[in-house]
Amino acid sequence: DAGITQSPRHKVTETGTPVTLRCHQTENHRYMYWYRQDPGHGLRLIHYSYGVKDTDKGEVSDGYSVSRSKTEDFLLTLESATSSQTSVYFCAISESPRDAGELFFGEGSRLTVL
Amino acid sequence: QKEVEQNSGPLSVPEGAIASLNCTYSDRGSQSFFWYRQYSGKSPELIMSIYSNGDKEDGRFTAQLNKASQYVSLLIRDSQPSDSATYLCAVNRLTGGGNKLTFGTGTQLKVEL
Numbered sequence: 017d018a019g020i021t022q023s024p025r026h027k028v029t030e031t032g033t034p035v036t037l038r039c040h041q042t043e044n045h046r047y048m049y050w051y052r053q054d055p056g057h058g059l060r061l062i063h064y065s066y067g068v069k070d071t072d073k074g075e076v077s078d079g080y081s082v083s084r085s086k087t088e089d090f091l092l093t094l095e096s097a098t099s100s101q102t103s104v105y106f107c108a109i110s111e112s113p114r115d116a117g118e119l120f121f122g123e124g125s126r127l128t129v130l
Numbered sequence: 131q132k133e134v135e136q137n138s139g140p141l142s143v144p145e146g147a148i149a150s151l152n153c154t155y156s157d158r159g160s161q162s163f164f165w166y167r168q169y170s171g172k173s174p175e176l177i178m179s180i181y182s183n184g185d186k187e188d189g190r191f192t193a194q195l196n197k198a199s200q201y202v203s204l205l206i207r208d209s210q211p212s213d214s215a216t217y218l219c220a221v222n223r224l225t226g227g228g229n230k231l232t233f234g235t236g237t238q239l240k241v242e243l
Contacts, residue, residue, distance in 0.1 A: 058134075058218065058235040059174070106173055117164045117222040117231050121173035 020122040028128045035094040039107030047110045048090040052103040097129045136234035149206040153219030163202045166218040209241045
Protein backbone atom coordinates (compact mmCIF):
# COMPACT_ATOMS: atom_id res chain seq x y z
CA ASP A 17 0.00 0.00 0.00
CA ALA A 18 1.10 3.53 -0.79
CA GLY A 19 2.29 5.39 2.29
CA ILE A 20 -0.19 8.22 2.62
CA THR A 21 -1.50 9.50 5.89
CA GLN A 22 -4.04 12.23 6.50
CA SER A 23 -4.63 14.20 9.65
CA PRO A 24 -6.89 14.79 11.36
CA ARG A 25 -9.13 11.89 10.36
CA HIS A 26 -12.17 13.51 11.91
CA LYS A 27 -12.85 17.12 12.77
CA VAL A 28 -15.87 19.09 13.90
CA THR A 29 -15.58 22.85 13.73
CA GLU A 30 -17.75 25.93 13.67
CA THR A 31 -18.57 28.22 10.78
CA GLY A 32 -15.96 30.92 10.30
CA THR A 33 -13.04 29.10 11.88
CA PRO A 34 -9.89 28.20 9.94
CA VAL A 35 -9.14 24.53 9.31
CA THR A 36 -6.00 22.85 7.99
CA LEU A 37 -5.88 19.29 6.77
CA ARG A 38 -2.53 17.59 6.30
CA CYS A 39 -1.46 14.95 3.84
CA HIS A 40 1.87 13.19 4.29
CA GLN A 41 3.38 10.71 1.84
CA THR A 42 6.43 8.49 2.08
CA GLU A 43 6.44 7.47 -1.60
CA ASN A 44 8.35 10.50 -2.93
CA HIS A 45 5.69 10.95 -5.61
CA ARG A 46 5.76 14.28 -7.36
CA TYR A 47 2.01 14.77 -7.82
CA MET A 48 -0.39 15.29 -4.94
CA TYR A 49 -4.11 16.06 -5.00
CA TRP A 50 -6.91 17.09 -2.70
CA TYR A 51 -10.41 15.84 -3.49
CA ARG A 52 -13.72 16.17 -1.72
CA GLN A 53 -16.43 13.53 -1.92
CA ASP A 54 -20.09 14.35 -1.47
CA PRO A 55 -23.22 12.28 -2.13
CA GLY A 56 -24.47 12.84 -5.66
CA HIS A 57 -21.30 14.61 -6.75
CA GLY A 58 -18.64 11.99 -6.60
CA LEU A 59 -15.02 12.93 -6.19
CA ARG A 60 -14.17 16.48 -7.18
CA LEU A 61 -10.70 17.96 -7.43
CA ILE A 62 -10.00 20.94 -5.18
CA HIS A 63 -6.31 21.65 -5.77
CA TYR A 64 -3.29 19.75 -6.92
CA SER A 65 0.48 20.05 -6.80
CA TYR A 66 3.07 19.04 -9.34
CA GLY A 67 6.09 19.81 -7.22
CA VAL A 68 7.34 21.74 -4.21
CA LYS A 69 5.74 25.18 -4.24
CA ASP A 70 3.96 24.32 -7.53
CA THR A 71 0.20 24.15 -7.13
CA ASP A 72 -2.88 24.75 -9.24
CA LYS A 73 -6.64 24.95 -8.88
CA GLY A 74 -9.10 22.19 -9.51
CA GLU A 75 -12.78 22.43 -10.31
CA VAL A 76 -13.98 23.36 -6.79
CA SER A 77 -11.17 25.53 -5.42
CA ASP A 78 -13.18 28.49 -4.10
CA GLY A 79 -12.74 28.83 -0.33
CA TYR A 80 -9.66 26.60 -0.24
CA SER A 81 -5.93 27.20 -0.38
CA VAL A 82 -3.01 24.78 -0.43
CA SER A 83 0.68 24.76 0.26
CA ARG A 84 3.50 22.38 -0.45
CA SER A 85 6.81 23.31 1.13
CA LYS A 86 8.20 19.75 1.10
CA THR A 87 7.76 16.87 -1.32
CA GLU A 88 6.09 14.76 1.34
CA ASP A 89 3.55 17.25 2.71
CA PHE A 90 0.52 18.85 1.09
CA LEU A 91 -1.69 21.07 3.24
CA LEU A 92 -5.27 22.06 2.53
CA THR A 93 -6.58 25.14 4.34
CA LEU A 94 -10.11 26.40 4.70
CA GLU A 95 -9.55 30.02 5.70
CA SER A 96 -13.08 30.46 7.05
CA ALA A 97 -15.05 27.24 7.08
CA THR A 98 -18.66 27.18 5.88
CA SER A 99 -21.32 24.51 6.23
CA SER A 100 -21.06 23.78 2.50
CA GLN A 101 -17.53 22.55 3.14
CA THR A 102 -18.79 19.71 5.29
CA SER A 103 -17.46 16.74 3.38
CA VAL A 104 -15.01 13.88 3.27
CA TYR A 105 -11.64 15.04 2.01
CA PHE A 106 -9.22 12.68 0.30
CA CYS A 107 -5.59 13.25 -0.48
CA ALA A 108 -4.16 11.32 -3.42
CA ILE A 109 -0.77 10.90 -5.05
CA SER A 110 0.47 9.80 -8.43
CA GLU A 111 3.88 9.15 -9.84
CA SER A 112 3.68 11.02 -13.13
CA PRO A 113 1.25 12.97 -15.30
CA ARG A 114 1.24 10.11 -17.79
CA ASP A 115 -0.38 8.01 -15.08
CA ALA A 116 -2.53 10.85 -13.82
CA GLY A 117 -5.55 8.60 -13.47
CA GLU A 118 -3.69 6.02 -11.41
CA LEU A 119 -4.11 7.54 -8.01
CA PHE A 120 -3.35 6.23 -4.55
CA PHE A 121 -5.66 7.68 -1.93
CA GLY A 122 -5.22 8.41 1.73
CA GLU A 123 -7.75 7.23 4.30
CA GLY A 124 -9.79 10.41 4.17
CA SER A 125 -10.60 13.22 6.59
CA ARG A 126 -14.21 13.72 7.60
CA LEU A 127 -14.93 17.39 8.27
CA THR A 128 -18.14 18.67 9.79
CA VAL A 129 -18.76 22.41 9.86
CA LEU A 130 -21.55 23.42 12.24
CA GLN B 131 -25.37 15.90 -19.27
CA LYS B 132 -22.82 14.71 -16.75
CA GLU B 133 -19.31 14.18 -18.06
CA VAL B 134 -19.16 10.68 -16.61
CA GLU B 135 -22.38 8.81 -15.91
CA GLN B 136 -22.99 5.68 -13.91
CA ASN B 137 -26.15 4.05 -12.69
CA SER B 138 -26.14 4.54 -8.93
CA GLY B 139 -27.68 1.13 -8.24
CA PRO B 140 -27.73 -0.80 -6.10
CA LEU B 141 -26.93 -3.60 -8.49
CA SER B 142 -27.67 -6.90 -6.81
CA VAL B 143 -26.17 -10.15 -8.09
CA PRO B 144 -26.04 -13.61 -6.54
CA GLU B 145 -22.76 -15.04 -5.38
CA GLY B 146 -20.90 -16.69 -8.26
CA ALA B 147 -22.64 -14.65 -10.96
CA ILE B 148 -21.12 -12.09 -13.30
CA ALA B 149 -21.57 -8.47 -12.28
CA SER B 150 -21.62 -5.95 -15.12
CA LEU B 151 -20.98 -2.30 -14.32
CA ASN B 152 -21.32 0.37 -16.97
CA CYS B 153 -20.06 3.89 -17.45
CA THR B 154 -20.60 6.39 -20.25
CA TYR B 155 -18.65 9.57 -20.87
CA SER B 156 -19.32 12.66 -22.93
CA ASP B 157 -15.87 13.88 -23.97
CA ARG B 158 -14.68 12.16 -27.14
CA GLY B 159 -11.15 13.39 -26.45
CA SER B 160 -10.88 11.18 -23.36
CA GLN B 161 -7.82 9.01 -23.47
CA SER B 162 -7.58 6.81 -20.41
CA PHE B 163 -10.12 5.11 -18.22
CA PHE B 164 -10.07 3.73 -14.70
CA TRP B 165 -12.16 1.72 -12.29
CA TYR B 166 -11.89 2.26 -8.56
CA ARG B 167 -13.48 0.22 -5.81
CA GLN B 168 -14.61 1.94 -2.63
CA TYR B 169 -15.82 0.07 0.41
CA SER B 170 -18.20 1.89 2.69
CA GLY B 171 -16.32 4.39 4.85
CA LYS B 172 -13.02 3.69 3.09
CA SER B 173 -10.95 5.38 0.41
CA PRO B 174 -11.08 4.52 -3.31
CA GLU B 175 -8.70 1.86 -4.54
CA LEU B 176 -7.61 1.51 -8.17
CA ILE B 177 -8.51 -1.89 -9.58
CA MET B 178 -8.31 -1.50 -13.36
CA SER B 179 -7.02 0.91 -15.97
CA ILE B 180 -7.61 0.69 -19.71
CA TYR B 181 -6.17 2.83 -22.44
CA SER B 182 -7.22 1.29 -25.76
CA ASN B 183 -10.34 -0.21 -27.28
CA GLY B 184 -11.14 -3.78 -26.41
CA ASP B 185 -10.91 -5.92 -23.32
CA LYS B 186 -8.35 -6.02 -20.54
CA GLU B 187 -8.44 -8.87 -18.07
CA ASP B 188 -6.95 -9.05 -14.60
CA GLY B 189 -7.97 -12.04 -12.57
CA ARG B 190 -11.75 -11.99 -12.11
CA PHE B 191 -11.98 -8.46 -13.48
CA THR B 192 -12.37 -7.47 -17.12
CA ALA B 193 -12.49 -3.88 -18.29
CA GLN B 194 -14.05 -3.19 -21.68
CA LEU B 195 -13.62 0.02 -23.64
CA ASN B 196 -15.53 1.19 -26.71
CA LYS B 197 -14.44 4.70 -27.64
CA ALA B 198 -16.79 4.93 -30.62
CA SER B 199 -19.78 4.39 -28.33
CA GLN B 200 -18.13 6.26 -25.45
CA TYR B 201 -18.61 3.63 -22.82
CA VAL B 202 -16.44 1.63 -20.53
CA SER B 203 -17.56 -1.33 -18.50
CA LEU B 204 -16.28 -3.56 -15.74
CA LEU B 205 -17.16 -7.22 -15.52
CA ILE B 206 -16.61 -9.14 -12.30
CA ARG B 207 -16.72 -12.91 -12.75
CA ASP B 208 -17.57 -15.32 -9.94
CA SER B 209 -18.79 -12.44 -7.78
CA GLN B 210 -18.07 -12.77 -4.06
CA PRO B 211 -19.67 -11.04 -1.07
CA SER B 212 -16.31 -9.27 -0.62
CA ASP B 213 -16.92 -7.56 -3.97
CA SER B 214 -19.81 -5.64 -2.42
CA ALA B 215 -18.70 -2.03 -2.70
CA THR B 216 -19.21 1.10 -4.76
CA TYR B 217 -17.37 1.13 -8.08
CA LEU B 218 -16.22 4.46 -9.43
CA CYS B 219 -15.49 5.08 -13.08
CA ALA B 220 -12.90 7.75 -13.89
CA VAL B 221 -12.05 9.24 -17.25
CA ASN B 222 -8.90 11.20 -18.06
CA ARG B 223 -8.25 13.70 -20.79
CA LEU B 224 -5.08 15.58 -21.53
CA THR B 225 -5.83 19.27 -21.98
CA GLY B 226 -3.73 22.36 -22.55
CA GLY B 227 -3.80 22.86 -18.82
CA GLY B 228 -2.74 19.34 -18.04
CA ASN B 229 -4.63 16.18 -17.20
CA LYS B 230 -8.29 16.37 -16.35
CA LEU B 231 -9.57 13.37 -14.44
CA THR B 232 -13.34 13.19 -13.94
CA PHE B 233 -15.06 10.69 -11.67
CA GLY B 234 -18.54 9.30 -11.95
CA THR B 235 -20.71 9.12 -8.84
CA GLY B 236 -20.35 5.36 -8.62
CA THR B 237 -22.45 2.21 -8.81
CA GLN B 238 -23.18 0.31 -5.62
CA LEU B 239 -22.77 -3.43 -6.05
CA LYS B 240 -24.30 -5.94 -3.64
CA VAL B 241 -23.33 -9.58 -3.95
CA GLU B 242 -25.87 -11.73 -2.17
CA LEU B 243 -25.33 -15.16 -0.65
